[in-house]
Amino acid sequence: MKYAYFFLLIAGSAYLQSCLAECKNPDGQKLTVPAIYPDYTGTVFPANISAPNFIIQEDGERFQTEIGYDNHIKIRLVKNSPQVQIPLKDWDGLLSNARGKTIFFRITILKNGKWTRYADIENRVADSSIDEYLAYRLIYPGYELWNGMGIYQRQLSSYKETAIVENKSLGDKQCLNCHTFSKNSPETMMLHIRGKSGGTIIYRDKNLKKTDTKRPEFKNAGAYASWHPSGRYIAFSLNDVKQLFHIEGKKNIEVFDLASDLAVYDVENNTMITDRSLSGNQYLETFPNWSPDGKTLYYCRANEYVAGEPLDSIRYDLYKISFNPDSLTFGSPVCIYPASRQNKSVSFPRISPDGHYLMFTVSDYGNFSVWHPESDLCLLNLSSKEMRLMDEVNSNETESFHTWSSDGKWFVFSSKRLDGLWARPYFACFDSETGKAGKPFLLPQKDPLFYDTFTKTYNLPELITSPVTIGKDIISAFFR
Amino acid sequence: MKRIVFLTSSGLAILFFILYMSILSHILYYHEQHRLFLFSEAYLINTVNSRGLLEYFTDFMIQFFYFPWLGSLLLSLLLASVYGMIAYSTFRITGKTDFLHFGLLPVIYLFLQTLSVDYKISSIVAWIFSLSIISMAVGLSAGRWKYVAAVSGCLLLLTFISWETVVLAAASISLSSLSAYYFRSLKKKRVLTVGFSAMSVYVCAGIYCFSGSYRVGERYMVLARKSAYERNWNKTAEMTEHYLSSGHKNIVMLYYHNIALFHTGRLGDNLLDIPQTFGVPALCFPWRSNSRDTEFGQDVYYELGHWNAAVRWASEALAIWGETAPCLINLIKCNMEIKREAVARRYVNVLKQSLFYRKTAEYFEKELASIRDEPVADNVQIAHFTNGMDILHELEYLCEHHPENRMAFEYYMVSLLLSNQVLNFAQNLYRMKAFDYRKMPKVYDEALFMCKIMEKEEFDKLGIDVNPKTEDRFKRYYELYKQGNRKGLDREFKNSYWYYIHFVSPYGDKILMWKNTKESQMPLGGLEH
Structure with a gap:
């Protein structure tokens, strides 16, 4: 019996030893970096991002991950599982010490009794922080119908996601869309609620109101919006959206406008104005975006839709028009990128907060680039007029909706690169000196396998400086 | 007391188990197919945030409905335990038994509610939680503390269960306790009489309500879908035929019936055995x-x-x-x-x-x-677009680009027939050569003969022969039709294409020429990829 206890003790301590085993001096080295998912390699992290948990995609029995900078190892995780979940507190400490420095993920794997160390995965921590919150809509990737739907916000320095407003609170499960903020601030925001008793909820100067953007003088209601920097006006596109489905082929759907115009809504006077050059049957105008000084409105324009016309002949150019906020008058439209001449089409123009760059989406035709796998992000330097595809952030799948951070050092965009169906938010740093972006990284999640089982799409990701706290007031305003 | 409660609870459980395993089996299947419990933290958080903790527990229970016997057992025991817990609580509060068995009322009510597939099983789970907490409170505590514990338990329940359910559960126990207290001095002989009478009333009322609430159509529809899902086409055809031939009109049943007819090789012959009163939408739902x-x-x-x-x-x-x-x-x-x-x-x-x-x-x-x-x-x-409304256009496309697709061919032919487009049907019949048909399906033959009469010039160009027997049958049909002998037509020709055109087609009794109006409104193709 004594022997039995003795052997049990030996076996137990051996097991304990193996569980606690970590590697200080590896038996071998590999010159390649290990494969990890999501891809958090060679990127730049904001100084306030939550820990980018990942899974090591290499075989092994035990996995050691050391994270640090220079010669300092600040975090050591040794597990039998390849999942690396970095404690948030340790990660925050690392970020605050490593601002402006390169950090490493040093991975050593025990396989067949031998520890092998891979080449360090290197990332950089930026000096700057990103806006603290990301607002987005979560929906299943359907085409026309919906049931549960909501607009949510995620604190980027943690994994905390809260609902801004969910349609279950609105009775008849209305459609919520187009949440839009002025200068990344939730103090001035709007969103549409479609369906019975729907309307556009506008929050400004601590006041919430519901308005109807479908005015008798216009054929359609307001859709895509952009806040004037003064906070007094909202430029709306008024679209008659249609969709058709392909019988065969990789693309399943085409979304297009039969008609669209632009109008500016005066929040104070509850009036809507337009101009002959922004409305009428001759052209389709959409996706308005104000310049930071509020004197220019950028938008996309195509020739009117003619019944029976092939959909892939509808192509949008990038336009701008001057605006005088005092007299509420517009100048003449000026084409700044005739994409249609190159058989391309522009959508979602977004100007950087310093007014130097304009980021937009380019696809082969149409304006609903979300369903176009070929759609890529493009950058126009407004000073030099140089235009280029942002190859450093684009992929083979859809890159679409994008928003600048309030300081213009970061931007977020939707990409379907993981699987071609679901849009996920990717972030990248931006250097306004060089006009170059860093390698994008996926919104970190507590569970590194989160995106493998999450079947909702992130719609309209918008960076905001602080959380939206008026969710309940939005519901009250809706029922008013 | 124990014996009565035990016997009644057991009886209820056995009765419910038999019902859920037999005529109510579709209910459990339906619930199981509409809920999926996932073992993940994300599912827990998402469900609790969006639908509440109660729904999370309900989903957990419903996953066991995957096995009909297990689901039936579980639901039966839960329903029976409602009575058991009320009786137990009553005894703990009053020290007596409720011989009027008021505890049966919520059981019968909850059971009857489950007869509809739309009923939320979470209500039963809510009752179970409410009664469990109250029963535990009155069972574990002594004296006045039991009431304090019960009230505290109820307050706890209110965090995830609607106040109505908690109040109703408490009221059921109170009613049962009052009854037990009121009849506390009842003599043994009368106990049996009172108990038996009360139970008889419940049973009669239960049977009456059951017969009024039981939805045969729902059962057939769920089971027809189930057999279609399992690709058991003979069973699907049998179920849908049984339901539809008794005079019921239901587009979903007809839709599955038509799919089953194709898979059992009978679409062209037996299409009109059941009146196709919905036309093409019973083949493919329009969007x-x-x-x-x-x-x-x-x-x-x-x-x-x-x-x-x-x-x-x-x-x-x-x-x-x-x-x-x-x-x-x-x-x-x-x-x-x-x-x-x-x-x-x-x-x-x-x-x-x-x-x-x-x-x-x-x-x-x-x-x-x-x-x-x-x-x-x-x-x-x-590019060929569909707007989900013009199935003929899509079927034609499938036939054109996938000439080996037999179902597309048959559905295209049948769609043309059901939409009264006889000439178009005849002109597309050449596609039939791609398949090994041994004879012309009956409905096709009848339509061809009609085409021969009405569009002779066009028909002759096609070089198709019509079975002489069909011609003879048409003569007989026409004779009855001229006489206005509807009964005779009903008796002899109800499943013929001629009868469909004259009396059933939702598109009227006129033969239509090809008019693809939807197509002309759609944008043309020309995509350059």
Whole structure:
């Protein structure tokens, strides 16, 4: 019996030893970096991002991950599982010490009794922080119908996601869309609620109101919006959206406008104005975006839709028009990128907060680039007029909706690169000196396998400086 | 007391078990197909945040409905325990038994509610939680503390259960206790009489309500879908035929009936055995933005190999019904067909988190290993659009581009017939040569003869012969028709195409020439990829 206890003790301590085993001096080295998912390699992290948990995609029995900078190892995780979940507190400490420095993920794997160390995965921590919150809509990737739907916000320095407003609170499960903020601030925001008793909820100067953007003088209601920097006006596109489905082929759907115009809504006077050059049957105008000084409105324009016309002949150019906020008058439209001449089409123009760059989406035709796998992000330097595809952030799948951070050092965009169906938010740093972006990284999640089982799409990701706290007031305003 | 309660509870459990295993088996199946419990933290957080803790517990229970016997046993025991817990609490409060058995009232009420598939099982779970907490409180504590414990328990329940249920549960115990207290001095002989009378009243009322609430159509519809889902087409045809031939009109049943007729090789011969009063929509649901349709609409497109439409319908079903097993499986199958491996894998990953569909998910996972994520060959130079309203256009396209697709061919032919387009039907019949038909299907022959009479010049160009027996039958039909002998027509020709045109077709009694109005409104193709 004594022997039995003795052997049990030996076996137990051996097991304990193996569980606690970590590697200080590896038996071998590999010159390649290990494969990890999501891809958090060679990127730049904001100084306030939550820990980018990942899974090591290499075989092994035990996995050691050391994270640090220079010669300092600040975090050591040794597990039998390849999942690396970095404690948030340790990660925050690392970020605050490593601002402006390169950090490493040093991975050593025990396989067949031998520890092998891979080449360090290197990332950089930026000096700057990103806006603290990301607002987005979560929906299943359907085409026309919906049931549960909501607009949510995620604190980027943690994994905390809260609902801004969910349609279950609105009775008849209305459609919520187009949440839009002025200068990344939730103090001035709007969103549409479609369906019975729907309307556009506008929050400004601590006041919430519901308005109807479908005015008798216009054929359609307001859709895509952009806040004037003064906070007094909202430029709306008024679209008659249609969709058709392909019988065969990789693309399943085409979304297009039969008609669209632009109008500016005066929040104070509850009036809507337009101009002959922004409305009428001759052209389709959409996706308005104000310049930071509020004197220019950028938008996309195509020739009117003619019944029976092939959909892939509808192509949008990038336009701008001057605006005088005092007299509420517009100048003449000026084409700044005739994409249609190159058989391309522009959508979602977004100007950087310093007014130097304009980021937009380019696809082969149409304006609903979300369903176009070929759609890529493009950058126009407004000073030099140089235009280029942002190859450093684009992929083979859809890159679409994008928003600048309030300081213009970061931007977020939707990409379907993981699987071609679901849009996920990717972030990248931006250097306004060089006009170059860093390698994008996926919104970190507590569970590194989160995106493998999450079947909702992130719609309209918008960076905001602080959380939206008026969710309940939005519901009250809706029922008013 | 113990014996009465035990016997009554056991009797109820056995009775419910038998009912749920037999005539109510569809109820459990329906619930199981509309909920999917996942073993993941994300599911817990999402469910609690969006639907509440009670629904999380309910989903956990419903997953066991996967096995009908287990589901029946579980639901029967839960319902019976409602009575048991009321009786127990009554005894603990009063020290007496309620001989009027008021505890049976909520049981009968809850049971009758379950007769509809739309009833939320979470209500039963809420009752169980409420009664459990109250029973525990009055059972564990002594003296006045039991009431304090019961009230505290109720307050705790209110955090995740509606106050109405908690109040009703407490009221049931109170009513039963009052009754027990009032009849506390009842003599033994009278106990039996009172108890028996009360039970008789409940049983009679229960049977009366049951017969009024039981929905045969719902049962047939759920089971027909089940057998179609299992690809048991003979059973599907049998179920739908049984239901529809008794005079019921139901587009969903007719829709599954038609799919089953094709798979059993009888579509061309037996199409009109059941009156096709809905016309083409009973073959393929048109897109009506109706959330209920999404539950069924995908099935025919999947069978037709019309993958884009199948993906569309399945995606809309996901948006409406959420991550249920049928939605996920449909999406996996469709995306596998169009070689979207990464998308199919996401749905497989979700399905793998369930208890009873894990093996199915693992099967798909193995299948996925042989699929590479590649674009479907874009061999289509001209884009063909569908707006979900013009199924003829889509079927024609499938026939044109996939001439080997027999179901597309038969559905196209039948769609033309049901929409009164006889000449167009005859002109497309040449496609039949691609298949090994031994004889001309009966309905086709009747339509051809009609075409021969009405569009002789065009028909003669086609070089098609009509069976002489069909000509003879038409003479007889025409004779009865001229006489205005509707009864005779009903008796002899109710399943003929001529009868359909004259009396059934929702498109009127006129033969239509080809008019593709929807198509002309759509944009042309010409996509350059």
